[in-house]
Amino acid sequence: MARLTFLDWPVLRQLRGADPTGRGTAVTSSRTRGIAPRTAEADGMAESVCPYCAVGCSQRIFHKDGRVIQIEGNPHSPVSRGRLCPKGAASEQLVNSSLRQTTVRYRRPYGTEWEDLDLDTAMDMIADRFLQARRDHWEDEDEHGHPLRRTMGIASLGGATIDNEENYLIKKFFTAAGAIQMENQARI
Known part of the structure; x- marks a missing residue:
């Protein structure tokens, strides 16, 4: 790197050059002028x-x-x-990130280790458990014979990263499945 002289001092470059306010080339070093943005x-x-x-x-x-x-x-x-x-x-x-998970991770009940599952297996497990919880906790009517047609075994908790359209579809899906417990983290 070349040694700077007194005339290379930024204040003198500012006063001598076309940048009297010191907001452009006068205060920019040669190293800064030599770099390009990452996006280039x-x-x-x-x-x-x-x-x-x-x-x-x-x-x-x-x-x-x-x-x-x-x-x-x-x-x-x-x-x-x-x-x-x-x-x-x-x-x-x-x-x-090198720590980013890119596979479905599953830990069996009472297990101590995580295992990788393929996506189809994981989706089938979720669907089976969803349907089983709906079946096991279905309430067709109350003790007075009034129709309920609901399940207390399924609930939905949405997050703030879900947009309005996704929230609308999730609400429709869970309502059609008979769930009545639907919340969003924005309300909690």
Whole structure:
């Protein structure tokens, strides 16, 4: 690295050059001028929505060689106008973390170890348990003969990352299944 002279001092560059306010080239080092943004080498960019809450902040996801290299706010979004909260700004770590689980993990009752299951097996287990709980706890009528047609063995607890459309479908599904206990973490 070249040794700086007195004339390279930022204040003198500011006063001598075309940047008297000191907000541009006068205060930019040669090292800073030589670097490029991470997104310049990206193969492409996709738009998505932040996965953390129901606000729906738009994200720009830059990728290279099939891997996410940068996630930033979308300046064209009327919701967030290019801004992300700290969790949304850290979405890249969620995607690329070496600790991220990418398989279905299951621990049998009274078991001490986790095991991997394929997705079809896990979905079948969930469906079987859902139907069995509905069957075991079905109430067709109360003690006075009034129709109930409900189950007390199934409940739904939604999260804030679920959007309105998904909440609508979940409500319809659980109502059709006879469940009456439906909550969302936003109300709790």
